[in-house]
Amino acid sequence: MAEEDHNYYQQMAKKPKMSSIDEKSTAEECYPRDSLDRYGDDLCEEILSYLSLEDCFRFECLSKQWQRSVYKRQHVFDVDIVLMEKKVHHRGRHVGQTIAKDVNWRALEAVVKKCPNITAIDMIVNSKDTETLFERLMNAYNDSLTAIHIRFMNCDNYMAKTIVDKYGHRLTAITTPGYQSRVDALKPHLKSCTQLTQLSAIPNDVLYLKLSALFGADNELLVKGLTHFELSIKYENILPLLTPFVDHYRHSLKSIRVSFERDVNSQLIGVLNELSRLNHLRHLSVFIKTRIHKQNHKSLIGCLQRLATECKLLKRLELKILAINGTQVRRLYHSLYRFQRLRGLQLFVEKPKSDESDDTLKDLTLNSLSPLKRLTHLSLNFEDFMISETFFDSIDTLLPRIESLRGSSGLEITPRIEESVKQLPKLRHFYFSKTDHLQPFVIDVDESSGDDFSDSGSDADLPSWMIQLD
Amino acid sequence: MNGEYSLDTTEGMAASGDPPTNNAVDDYDAEEALERQREEENKIKIKLKSFEGGVYECGLTAAKMSVMVANMLDALQETDLTKIATREPIPLQNDAVTNKALEKIVEWVDHHWDDPPIDPDFDDEKERRNEELSHWDKQFIDIADQGELFDIIAAANFMDIKGLVEVGAKHICNKIKGKSCTEVREMLKIHNDFTPEEEAAIHKENEWIYAKD
CATH class of the missing domain: 1.20.1280 (Monooxygenase)
Incomplete structure (x- = not known):
């Protein structure tokens, strides 16, 4: 038996299953x-x-x-490599921020010549030069490109329209501000964007996309292959469009970000219930910017419950609610245990500006989240709310898979907390800070990126709206 | 890698317009079951033998992080897994698999065996490549003896343990980031096989990159 095994193993080992056996070491x-x-x-x-x-x-x-x-x-063309700083002057004075950059055409030639295996481009078009750069890349890598993400920033509608008209059928992702004239300029070309999987607004931009951007005259759905969409809701009643949108996308949309800008109360529940029909969602982000009525808050918890049972594939959930009191946070927090399948959870809650009450959430513990045992990325922004120093106790047994832990609260990080967190065996990031309104809380964006925009998707657990907080 | 939530299923369902099925539930339950199975299997210890002859014990699930070991075990078609534990140690016949290297590799897979499988719904390939190493991995791979470090990476590559090769690769790339060519050559002991003329020509071609500093 043992002998057999040995021979057998030896035979197996001789078959090079491996991509590379160290050739050189056997060479002379x-x-x-x-x-x-x-x-x-x-x-x-x-x-x-x-x-x-x-x-x-x-x-x-x-x-x-x-x-x-x-x-x-x-495989990824890093556009920064061919862009050089261009000093922007305003009335003769140098402005710190750089908007346009010069393209180093010689460098471009060199990269194209030496990197034949580029399959992905992700770039900002914000000037004539960058537009030309984009065209050159499209020509150079004509056959090999499989992912093309274009971000229209500070570029005029005509430029955006021209590019989408010409290359729309090849684009896989578009990021654009959602103001009406831009949407009107792009709309006639959206139908030809058959490869488009992602349509999103510019991070931190006040001009989000409305759902109507996806619909043509006669309420015809223009883009049918999206997997990611971002949408904002203000005053208009969006349910008449949302229902056909959800009908089409209920088995295919993987990621959606919804922000309720105004007038939350008349639509919030209806919209969230409609969204729970998108039962192939992997990623849901809900941002509520105005105060929720008391009676609606209860319904909100109900909606979350429904989302948890309907959207079984949900892996990442982000909830950002401005203007919420301690009791509501508590209820919200205790309802999260239903999302057992989550890998990433982000909660951001903030007291209403006028609210001076001294709310503490010292009774909250991580125990309530322990059913989410697959969680690897957790971000809890309690902002001004005070949590207990014992909050993080036994985190390594309650949520043993945590790789990234971020957030803020009214609490100072003490050695006791550090000691608990250090026990986490897979930890990569720990940024938890005391909320300090004098020093705006800035989350460390992935160090490998020099550019907030081109990187907005790359920090796994950080949606764009978390980066810039007042 | 578990592709339970394959796109194909999704698209198929969208096309047929079927009402939502219970696929999602099944997938979750299947995943749970798989996890429990992995946990059970890791309690079974198997033996791995280094090129130098040292024998090291390792949980079965952990050992299977090596695609090579997993293939070898699969091919045994042993239904009674406990019998695997009593078999002869599995020989790893590549000179990079030294005693020290194998000891470290076993340490690594023992720490990582319960890592969640790469999930295309959550992990993005590009994100993962840029992700910093965990504190544990950083300490693990910070090895003073460079020969030993290179043994571990080569051995992990031989055994086809992708995650560990990645840790090694990231570590090396981190170390040389921002260094000059001379420094990197010295550090990684790379023999310059270009003639001075050839090297000057490359420098000239890539002049623009140095101008970026």
Whole structure:
């Protein structure tokens, strides 16, 4: 038996299942153990695939192996590499923020020449130059591109319209401000955007997209293949459009962000109930900006319950509610246990500005969230509310999978809290701070990104509205 | 990798316009069951043998993080998993799998065996690549002896443990980020096989990148 096993294993091991067995080590040449030269090209490529595009160009000259490996697995065109700072002057004075950037055309040529395996582009179009850059990239990587995300920022309607008219059928994601003239300019071309999976508003922009942007004359749904959409609701009654939208998307939409700008109370419950029919949602973000009536608050808890039972695939839930009192937060918090399947949960609650009552949430514990045992990303922004120092006790047994823990409250982080959090075996990020209105609370955006906009999707647990808080 | 929530199902359902089925529930239950099974299986210990002959014990689920080991075990078609525990140690025949390397690898899979499977609904490939290493992984991979570090990465690659290769790759790339070419060559002991002329030519081609600083 044992003998058999041994032979068997040996046979198995000889079959190279692996992508790369260290070719070089078996070759006649002998490389020192502590030299990266010992690796075959395959492993070398794999390691270097984690370099930034910029570092690839820097390190190409290291050796012949690096020269042939370093660009192989670069699939995303990082536009920043060909953009140079352009100082913006306003009335003769230098303005700190850079809006437009110059394109280094020579650099572009070099990147196109050396990186043949680009499959994804994600870029901002905000000037004639960036428009030309986009066209050049579309031509250069004509056949290989599978993901094209274009962000129209500070660009005029005509430019946006021209691009969508010409390349609409290839775009997979569009980010744009949602003001009426822009929507009107793009609308006639949306129908040709058959590959479009994501339509979103600009992060932190006050001009969100309305649902009507998706509908043509005769209330015809123009874009049918979306998986991600963002929508804002102000005064208009959106239910007449929302129902056909949900009817079409109930088995395909994966992610939606809804913000209630005004007049929450007449529509909130109706809209949320309608959304609970989207039972293939993976990601739901609800942002309520105005005060919810008392009677509606109870219904809100009911809606959440319904979402939890209907949207069984939901993996990420974000709730941001401004103007909510302690009792309501408590009720909300205690209703979250129903979302057992969540991997990411984000709660943001804020007292109404006028509310001076000294609400504390010291009775809250993580026990209430422990049924969410798959949670890896948790963000709890209690803002001014005070929580107990014991809140984080035993977090490693209650929510053992937490990788990222963020948030704020009226509580100072004490050694006791740090000690509890340190026990989490998979922790990557811990940013929990005391709310301080003198120093605006800024969440650390992924360090690897230099640009808030091009990165708005990359920080796993951070939606755009969390980045900038007053 | 579990692709339970495959897009295909979704699209198929959308096309047929069926009322929502209980697929989602089943998927969740199946996942739960799988998790329990993984937990049970990890209590079964199997033995792995390094190239140098050292034998190390490791939970079955943890060991299966190595696609190579998983394939070898699958091919045994052993229905009684407890019997696997009594078998001869599995030999790992690549000179990178030293005693030290295998010991570290077992430590890594023992810590990571219950990681949630990569979930396309939650993890985005691009995000994951840019994600920082966890505190634990950082400490794990911060190894003073570079030969040992390279052994571990090569051994993980040989054993096809993607997660660990990624940890190693990120660690190396982090270390060289922002360094000069000379510094990187020195650090990773890379032999410059370009002639001075060739190297100068590459530098000239890539001049613009250095100008960015």
